[in-house]
Amino acid sequence: MTPLSQLIEAALYSAARPLTIEELATLEPEVTLADVRTALEQLKEALDFGQHGVELVELAGGWQILTRPALAAAIERAQFAVRTPRLTPAALETLAIIAYRQPVGRAEIEEIRGVSAGGVLRALQERGLIEVVGRSEALGRPLLYGTAPMFLELLGLKDVADLPRADELTIALHPHRPEPEGKDDAAAYVEAES
Amino acid sequence: MTAAEAPTTALGGEPGFVVQLDQFSGPLDLLLHLLREQQIEIADIPIAKIADQFLSAIHELGLNQAADYLDMASRLVRLKAQMLLPRRTDDDGWEDPRAELVRRLLEYQQIKEVALWLQRQADRRALQYARGYLPPPPELPPPPLELDIAELLAAVERVILAIPTPVLHRVVARPLDVEGATRRIEAMLTDMHELTFRDALGPRPTIVDVLSTLLALLELAKRGMLRIVQDAPFSGLVIRRDSPLATD
Numbered sequence: 001m002t003p004l005s006q007l008i009e010a011a012l013y014s015a016a017r018p019l020t021i022e023e024l025a026t027l028e029p030e031v032t033l034a035d036v037r038t039a040l041e042q043l044k045e046a047l048d049f050g051q052h053g054v055e056l057v058e059l060a061g062g063w064q065i066l067t068r069p070a071l072a073a074a075i076e077r078a079q080f081a082v083r084t085p086r087l088t089p090a091a092l093e094t095l096a097i098i099a100y101r102q103p104v105g106r107a108e109i110e111e112i113r114g115v116s117a118g119g120v121l122r123a124l125q126e127r128g129l130i131e132v133v134g135r136s137e138a139l140g141r142p143l144l145y146g147t148a149p150m151f152l153e154l155l156g157l158k159d160v161a162d163l164p165r166a167d168e169l170t171i172a173l174h175p176h177r178p179e180p181e182g183k184d185d186a187a188a189y190v191e192a193e194s
Numbered sequence: 195m196t197a198a199e200a201p202t203t204a205l206g207g208e209p210g211f212v213v214q215l216d217q218f219s220g221p222l223d224l225l226l227h228l229l230r231e232q233q234i235e236i237a238d239i240p241i242a243k244i245a246d247q248f249l250s251a252i253h254e255l256g257l258n259q260a261a262d263y264l265d266m267a268s269r270l271v272r273l274k275a276q277m278l279l280p281r282r283t284d285d286d287g288w289e290d291p292r293a294e295l296v297r298r299l300l301e302y303q304q305i306k307e308v309a310l311w312l313q314r315q316a317d318r319r320a321l322q323y324a325r326g327y328l329p330p331p332p333e334l335p336p337p338p339l340e341l342d343i344a345e346l347l348a349a350v351e352r353v354i355l356a357i358p359t360p361v362l363h364r365v366v367a368r369p370l371d372v373e374g375a376t377r378r379i380e381a382m383l384t385d386m387h388e389l390t391f392r393d394a395l396g397p398r399p400t401i402v403d404v405l406s407t408l409l410a411l412l413e414l415a416k417r418g419m420l421r422i423v424q425d426a427p428f429s430g431l432v433i434r435r436d437s438p439l440a441t442d
Binding site for chain 2: 012013014015016057059064065066067068069072075081083084086087088089090092093095096097099100112113114115116119123153154155156157163164166
């Protein structure tokens with residue numbers, strides 16, 4: 001453990017949210033992003049090899065110190081912490097649609113799920129999982145929704161690219177995210193626009 | 195919803211057929227469930243049978259969900275009718291009326307697959323606690339409204355207070371100057387034997403002047419000081435001195 005890894009450990013311990021490499025680089029003057037990456041690597045190894053009860057996890061575009069999954073049951077039994085309540089099937093389906101089709105309006109969500117979405121959208125917004133990202137040019141200029149950073153935190157994802165790609169699903173439908181190859185990007189967007 | 199979680203139903207419309215609609219997140223979910231139960235291919239749905247099953251499933255329905263399910267029910271009934279229409283076997287231009295429903299079901303099934311993936315991912319993440327852990331905010335939606343009469347009245351009070359103050363027009367009683375008009379008419383009659391109502395009003399009369407003058411004239415006429423004459427209907431009033439005035 002270098003002094004920088006030590007400092008980063010303290011910073012991550014004190015913060016209530018994941019911190020990005022850029023944020024961690026502001027801890028000390030003249031620290032480069034590469035320095036932070038090296039220090040994070042050292043910290044991760046120290047926690048793992050030292051068999052600590054916590055580990056360093058990359059999620060939601062940043063880094064966070066989390067308890068190890070194997071220890072969760074005992075912590076919950078002792079009621080030192082409460083497990084995050086599960087989302088309802090309706091909320092999960094709505095999140096799924098928003099995650100893949102963002103920015104997406106309420107009408108499209110309702111069309112896909114076949115039910116009205118107002119209540120679910122409000123609940124997801126209040127939990128900070130989705131946010132309004134703009135307005136459509138369509139009639140009435142309806143609000144468009146996208147996922148918020150909290151969505152990645154809740155799922156422990158590094159970023160939206162961690163979601164299964166459309167072609168990895170059993171039923172493949174028109175892609176709304178640009179594919180990594182780039183060749184199909186234009187086609188995908190045209191389809192999204194239509 | 196996985197097959198294990200799906201409610202078991204005895205299908206076919208026989209008595210005792212129970213589907214808990216609460217367990218479905220919408221009409222497409224219910225439809226998928228009906229198809230899965232009977233191992234029906236989405237691409238080849240026996241519409242007549244499924245429409246009947248769907249209708250009996252939503253027969254006892256909470257009102258707040260009714261609209262979403264009834265919309266699907268009406269689509270199914272229409273499809274059922276369309277499928278019954280005779281068509282020529284050599285008709286290449288025939289489009290399967292079920293195509294749109296099939297597309298929606300496939301799309302929805304994919305969303306459900308992603309939703310399941312999200313659920314598993316969230317479950318895994320929920321096993322790890324962060325420093326600075328804060329309990330998540332309580333689940334919405336808001337509880338049903340419970341009020342006692344005092345709270346209701348207080349709420350009404352607040353609503354009334356929130357109403358902007360209406361613009362009030364203050365109505366000012368402008369005093370009629372009957373005495374002044376009387377003096378003016380008396381003065382005029384000392385110079386002239388007769389005058390018109392218009393003369394009596396003076397230059398640029400206001401509505402108050404008109405009323406004051408009229409009242410003064412009536413009062414003077416009553417006292418026998420003057421006589422008001424109208425030669426013809428709607429002609430001008432002529433005021434004549436009736437009795438000699440003090441100064442005359």
